Amino acid sequence: MDQAIIIEKGIFILVIFAITMLFAMYETLAERKIAAWLQDRIGPNRAGPGGILQPLADGLKLFSKEEFFPDTQNKFLFIVGPAISMTTALMTSAVIPWGDHLEIFGRNVVLQATDIDIAMLYVFGVLSVGVYGIMIGGWASNNKFSLMGAMRASSQMISYEVAMGLAIIALVMMTQSLSLREIADGQHGWRWNVLYQPVGFLIFLVCSFAETNRTPFDLAECEAELIGGYHTEYSSMKMGFYLFAEYASMFISSTILAVLYFGAYNYPGMDWVKEAAGVNVASILGIAVLFIKICFFIFFYMWVRWTIPRFRYDQLMKLGWKMLIPLAIANIIITGVVILIFDN
Amino acid sequence: MSIQNISLSGRKTEVSNKKMTFAESLYLVAIAKGLMITIRHLFTRKVTIKYPEETRELSPVYRGQHMLMRDDEGRERCTACGLCALSCPAEAITMKAEERKPEEKHLYREEKYASIYEINMLRCIFCGLCEEACPKQAIYLTKSRVMVKSDTNREDFIYGKEKLVMPLDMAIRNTQMQTAN
Numbered sequence: 001m002d003q004a005i006i007i008e009k010g011i012f013i014l015v016i017f018a019i020t021m022l023f024a025m026y027e028t029l030a031e032r033k034i035a036a037w038l039q040d041r042i043g044p045n046r047a048g049p050g051g052i053l054q055p056l057a058d059g060l061k062l063f064s065k066e067e068f069f070p071d072t073q074n075k076f077l078f079i080v081g082p083a084i085s086m087t088t089a090l091m092t093s094a095v096i097p098w099g100d101h102l103e104i105f106g107r108n109v110v111l112q113a114t115d116i117d118i119a120m121l122y123v124f125g126v127l128s129v130g131v132y133g134i135m136i137g138g139w140a141s142n143n144k145f146s147l148m149g150a151m152r153a154s155s156q157m158i159s160y161e162v163a164m165g166l167a168i169i170a171l172v173m174m175t176q177s178l179s180l181r182e183i184a185d186g187q188h189g190w191r192w193n194v195l196y197q198p199v200g201f202l203i204f205l206v207c208s209f210a211e212t213n214r215t216p217f218d219l220a221e222c223e224a225e226l227i228g229g230y231h232t233e234y235s236s237m238k239m240g241f242y243l244f245a246e247y248a249s250m251f252i253s254s255t256i257l258a259v260l261y262f263g264a265y266n267y268p269g270m271d272w273v274k275e276a277a278g279v280n281v282a283s284i285l286g287i288a289v290l291f292i293k294i295c296f297f298i299f300f301y302m303w304v305r306w307t308i309p310r311f312r313y314d315q316l317m318k319l320g321w322k323m324l325i326p327l328a329i330a331n332i333i334i335t336g337v338v339i340l341i342f343d344n
Numbered sequence: 345m346s347i348q349n350i351s352l353s354g355r356k357t358e359v360s361n362k363k364m365t366f367a368e369s370l371y372l373v374a375i376a377k378g379l380m381i382t383i384r385h386l387f388t389r390k391v392t393i394k395y396p397e398e399t400r401e402l403s404p405v406y407r408g409q410h411m412l413m414r415d416d417e418g419r420e421r422c423t424a425c426g427l428c429a430l431s432c433p434a435e436a437i438t439m440k441a442e443e444r445k446p447e448e449k450h451l452y453r454e455e456k457y458a459s460i461y462e463i464n465m466l467r468c469i470f471c472g473l474c475e476e477a478c479p480k481q482a483i484y485l486t487k488s489r490v491m492v493k494s495d496t497n498r499e500d501f502i503y504g505k506e507k508l509v510m511p512l513d514m515a516i517r518n519t520q521m522q523t524a525n
Contacts, residue, residue, distance in 0.1 A: 040389075
């Protein structure tokens, strides 16, 4: 019995890892294509039909570049920086509920790698450790500009984590549980959390832009202000890892947004499908619906990137501390009042 | 008509200095309007020309690769006078003159012709001064309608007579079209 579970979870984790990697790879192509279409031009279309093999070409290009080490004693830290970024970007996918259960060969396969009670805390913890990747990379580069970029990035990330946590508190008050599986199950059919917590969703959305260092919060890596920011001195695959980690964390942020606020694998009419076509088909449809929501959020990230100019540093800090935190606290108070009223 | 009302381009807008209302300072409406503008561009026609499958239209006076012309009877017009080389600001043209033998009367118009005529396409700036300077109307940049192709070898860019002289069948076609009219 134990062996079967180990094999089942092992295969599941491998599949999740492969899907994350695939998504992150094709996000690089999607970024360039969507950026092009929004600017009245077509993106890369030479590598393979319609440019499908472009990520492969990019990967090969990065592998073939020169391995460069700057003049620093911290060679170990220089290598460890991108490794931490990549690891924390991938670790979060372990607790996400990808779908309802499947029934294969009489076994009840739960579509989640681990279902821990405090999944939300785990996600936030891993997110916070992700800041270290950027800080270590900027410090180990032995370069003023990288250090400044890393400082700005890390201060931005920790400021917006506070507002993110406060927005989540209101959600947890409503759903009475920190486990992602229970939050997802509580959004059956049409009752998605975004309808009950619109302000919380807005705050969480803005904070997730800041956490993944996406425009308009991409001060840390913008070329015009800081040459390259924390990844100036990086070349070849270490640079590839930083970029890849950013896209992987974008994928994970989209997933968390979809799971927390947009009803994970729930869609209107799921009960009818379950009775008409069986549990497996309903679950597979749920997984497809979740991926559609993830793709929409990824498109939204890129749509915003090419629309809005970036924040100045003091505007960014002011937004995080003086506007989002009071708004999140007000959200908690109002949610508490409404819960009290409805319980009586 | 005070100084405040004059607008030379007709695109003058009055800027307001009022402080933003609370709803405006949230920027939500402004962001939504910006997102709508961007998404509209997703559905417009793209302006990219997919070279080399598509090429852009060249205007009638487009200055491309040089062509050494022939006259109605197919004889080369160029007499190697050197005025084009003199007028070239980039010193891209070099030539060597020779005397016409009696059996070559059908090949060249006058007794002096250019046996070697070379243009260094890397030096040429395609200004058209050689076309303006030629007294025999022998060199034109607007007739070939091709762009000089890119290459990887510096020596291959020195174009000789075989690349620059008008092809004989083109001269025959021109003559036939003229006599038909």
